[in-house]
Amino acid sequence: MKYRFVLLFFIFLSLSFKDIKAQSYQDPQHHACLKCHSNQSYSFNNEVTGKIVKRLMNPYYILDTIAISAGVHKQFDCTDCHSSEYKTYPHKSDLKLQPLSSCIDCHGGDASFAKYKFEEIEREFKKSVHFKVYGENFNCSKCHSQHTYVATARNSSNVLDIVDYNNKMCLSCHNDMKKYKMVSGHDNPKLVVIHDWLPNQELHFRHVRCIECHTEVVDSLMVSHNILSKDHAVRKCVECHSANSKLKASLYKYQNLQKRSENGTISSILTNSSYTIGTHQSPLLKLLSIIIFLAVLTGIIIHGAFRIFKKKQ
């Protein structure tokens, strides 16, 4: 009898572990929330009619479980942020009205997150055109999905990946008629048309982030969050295409850090300032060109002086 209890205890324990495993995002079909929220459709027992009903899931509530598993918040379960009452279905209607935690609620005032400077980001964000237009309703998640967020800019060594990840944040609204209109109240302008003045548009869009031109650079932050209105965006080529490029204080801040910490490869040093024009982006070639120019000039002056001298003789 005593052994039976021990056996039952172990069976219960193994089942509980199974339940813990079932909460993992790796196995959405057995996850209480994701078995519906990772699919295009969901089924439930309609207690009124007594029938099983199958319905389409609201596309905005379908979650990418692979992206969640790679995101910075992967260790949290849904009900760590959303109410535990969501575990029952149909969900109670007033649950939607409950406020969700904001980023600052967890990240603010915490020494372990101090390096990300969440408070300063919030102060900068409140100066931005996004806050001016939409107020408190424009929260962090409008750009940074808490479900799938990955700190690409800090971790990726590939500039193109950083640019792509970052620009997708902007495009998720600025290239989406419904989302853009909800926030701004008017139709979204065609990005290709309003950037018509920009030479080599496609190349720029692939190699630099929107925020390079559309934010005010703040030295103390890795990414400035003061998104400027389009009238204040950078339109001058030289702001980036010069030795004193704006990019050094924005996109290439990361590269510079990597270069310092990893001693960088030759190619990363070479490509680090390829946004400047001409051979002077390479200090060695710059020095060489000045030496050659001065040598030629000196040669000509000496030769010319000798010719004049000879003629006078």
Added chain:
Amino acid sequence: MGTTEKIYFYPLWLRIWHGFNALGIIILIFTGISMQSSFDTPIIGFNLIVNLHNIAGIVVFISYLFYFTGNLATSNGKYYKIKRKGFFSNLIKQGNYYVLGMFQGEKSPFPISEKRKFNPLQKFIYVIVMYLAVPVVIVTGIALLFPEIIIDKAWGISGVFMTAILHSAMGFFISIFLIIHLYIASVGKSPLDNYKGIINGWHHI
């Protein structure tokens, strides 16, 4: 001038090409340097400089095609044929003449004649400039006008970066050539004679 012998070395088509080429190259050099040093003023803006550089580049490209065809179609092309025999010694001879000989009253080792328009050193430099540096600067320039056609990376280095470096390095080389070209042109019958020659077509010997 007091010269009796003169040769009609520079036919009209060549002078037209030379004029367009010179004007284009000078604009390219100045605008190129301006872009490199991020020159930007309210009157002459960076965009204007970039546009000027692009237009001058296209002018030089078209005039180069004209020059290239002209050299194929007329007898002018033969003056660029380099002789293998005594190649290095001839270069040294001409170099020595410019550095020492001409000050010691020596006669030019390769006097200009109907058959020899350029001395060996001049010919060598012209071939390098016109058949290597200018084509490279044109090809890289066209690539930079349409940067999406440039390969992204080669040996881990950005394709655009390498093209830009090659373009401006060749541009620099051509600028240095121009300075020397303009100076050496003053070594003629009289200091201004060769400059007049490229306008009226006649070279005095």
